[in-house]
Amino acid sequence: MRKIQTSLVQSSLKAYTLLESLLTLFMISFVTILLSSSVHRIFTGVEEQVFFLEFERMYKTSQQLAIFSHRPVVLDCTVSTISNEYDRLKLPSTVQLQQEQQILLDHHGGNSSLVKIEFLTKEKKISYQLYLGSGSYKKTEK
Template sequence: MWRIKGFTLLESLVVLAITAFLLLGLSGGVKQTFASVEEQLFFLSFEHLYRDTQKLSALSKQEMTLILDNEKISNGIETLDLPENIKLGKDMTLHFDQTGGNSSLAKLNFQTPKKTVEYQLYIGSGQYKKTENERLHSP
């Protein structure tokens, strides 16, 4: 006859505590990774929306407007929601002329928990320069 050994209640609680600790430790890293990927996807989507608005205005030969506020970015056709951890420096409205050119030298600032992302717009061409600066944390 085989004798089956089982866990005692104390051993079961120790295993449960260790498992819970490991899961909680891993979930923090997963959340940070998810937030980082979400930020990168947002900036890629924003750049895509900016270029799409520029192309639409040139192709349709109509002026278009890109509206940026702390909740969403929209050109009237497509809307992009801002993630909770990304804040827009200030609300703005960008106008594209019939050739797709931008009519301002505006700077768009986005704040994330770890960095500031700035888009310097160039007048006429509709092009931009993107710079990322690490934010200094207060001790």
């Protein structure tokens, strides 16, 4: 028994102190917070890009529905959603629609007005200028 006690007293065990543990925890937390904010920013940008691609797809799909069904289709743009009779697209929290409006696509797939749809994000303003009759559009970013 004495041998065990003397060997325990003679061996020097090195361990983390409370201060070292807190310093390590602080550094890990700091790095995690830095990475999470940059990841959140990247995720928001990707979410916005996906929304605009989905909006363009919905506009083209609405044109095709009008052509194939031989009747007008209304693309309804509100503050929170963009919808036609068959599909609904929710606006992300970082994207705002400048003005609510309805786009009437005739049975040929074209629209009967020069509608301009404007979206605002934190970094830019994205506009879709619809052309009369043809149903095509021009996208600009400012």
